[in-house]
Amino acid sequence: MPHDGHDHDHTEPPSDIALRVKSLESLLIDKGLIDPAAVDAMIDRYEHQVGPQNGKKVVARAWTDPAYLQWLRDDPVAAIGDFGFNGRRGEKIVAVENGPKVHNLVVCTLCSCYPWNVLGLPPVWYKSAPYRSRAVSDPRGVMAEFGTTLADDVEVRVWDSTAEMRYLVLPERPAGTDGWSAEQLEKLITRNSMIGVEKAKSPADVKDDA
Amino acid sequence: MDNVHDMGGMQAFGPVNAEPEDKEPVFHADWERHAFAVTMLSGFLGKWNIDMSRHARESQNPINYLRNTYYENWLAGTQTLLVDAGLVSPKEMASGKAEGSAGIKAPDAQTALDSVRGAGGPIDASAPVNAAFAVGDRVRVRTFHPEGHTRAPRYVRGRVGVIDRCHGRHIFPDTHSNAHVEDHPLYSVRFDATELWGPQGDASSVVYADLWEPYLERA
Numbered sequence: 203m204p205h206d207g208h209d210h211d212h213t214e215p216p217s218d219i220a221l222r223v224k225s226l227e228s229l230l231i232d233k234g235l236i237d238p239a240a241v242d243a244m245i246d247r248y249e250h251q252v253g254p255q256n257g258k259k260v261v262a263r264a265w266t267d268p269a270y271l272q273w274l275r276d277d278p279v280a281a282i283g284d285f286g287f288n289g290r291r292g293e294k295i296v297a298v299e300n301g302p303k304v305h306n307l308v309v310c311t312l313c314s315c316y317p318w319n320v321l322g323l324p325p326v327w328y329k330s331a332p333y334r335s336r337a338v339s340d341p342r343g344v345m346a347e348f349g350t351t352l353a354d355d356v357e358v359r360v361w362d363s364t365a366e367m368r369y370l371v372l373p374e375r376p377a378g379t380d381g382w383s384a385e386q387l388e389k390l391i392t393r394n395s396m397i398g399v400e401k402a403k404s405p406a407d408v409k410d411d412a
Numbered sequence: 413m414d415n416v417h418d419m420g421g422m423q424a425f426g427p428v429n430a431e432p433e434d435k436e437p438v439f440h441a442d443w444e445r446h447a448f449a450v451t452m453l454s455g456f457l458g459k460w461n462i463d464m465s466r467h468a469r470e471s472q473n474p475i476n477y478l479r480n481t482y483y484e485n486w487l488a489g490t491q492t493l494l495v496d497a498g499l500v501s502p503k504e505m506a507s508g509k510a511e512g513s514a515g516i517k518a519p520d521a522q523t524a525l526d527s528v529r530g531a532g533g534p535i536d537a538s539a540p541v542n543a544a545f546a547v548g549d550r551v552r553v554r555t556f557h558p559e560g561h562t563r564a565p566r567y568v569r570g571r572v573g574v575i576d577r578c579h580g581r582h583i584f585p586d587t588h589s590n591a592h593v594e595d596h597p598l599y600s601v602r603f604d605a606t607e608l609w610g611p612q613g614d615a616s617s618v619v620y621a622d623l624w625e626p627y628l629e630r631a
Contacts, residue, residue, distance in 0.1 A: 220443040225508040227450050232510035236453050236518050243521035244449040249438045290528045311420030327430035329482045335422040338619050339609050347428050358617040364563045365622035366535045394433050
């Protein structure tokens, strides 16, 4: 949206793109190709129902339940489906595990492929040219821009989502969380840690919210 | 098609300018919500598949592709597909005025939700895999310059990697983008960063790409 920075005491005129979208939607409704109630339903689902809260549940359970972790390794679609998180752009999914000497990072250099069923729609930066161009050629530099630095002896594995396979990063469980419940651990898991640009938060990061 | 959507390894786009995760809305303007929904629902009419959608977006003039925001590129692709499929005439698209019903039943809200809760279009095939390559085999990505859609990024073409796993037989995007359904073995191929980027590659980084068998030859 155009934004010129000054204070407005009038209604912002709709931008050209807003008019074009409105015009196309009206045209498709008039032609009987789109149901306005379906438009609202789609927006609600992807704005409010599906999001990283799904992936957090998967990761927290994998951290606390060894049998679930093994299931996630052996049959990730079924293990994730156990939560009911099935659906589009997650039909084929692999969980890639971080460890002391391995860190995984997910990108789609060709477009914006992303595991919608566990993370929702991707953030703007994930779809942006700077990320798509450099995640494969300079992953450590990209992660540094998120404040993430890894030791030189940690192998960085970059997953370019060039097919319909989707990748969910399983971050390392933070130290100092022995005995935490899955619900407590979910607070340490971020969307960015499940893409791989960051690690999970440490207990100290969330102390104030506890 | 070798166009600017194939961004892996390009330089000079600058730093990743991420909004803080807890501050970023799913949509940044109301029109984005509608561009998203209109694109998804148009797809549910069943006249095109995911690879045709991608091809429509990435066939734009590269100057437009880079200048557009993400959902502007979605909108451009959707408009192209609607006209190419004959659902909307060029005249209607230009004027925004409908000249009669398309004669198709639009999916209602429940049908649309059922559609996204379930799987999308077919992805793989149950036929015996018959993989030409085994885990651990060294393969070179073929050099080619496709006029149509492909999912073999430029930065891996001509490079040697190692088969890490086989995902089974998946529908081949290069022909699926022409509405033709054929399946081939799909592999996760691991490349050393130094193989991809030479001396500028990080010696402790590897890149995995999912590549179909026709893209590969034994190395």
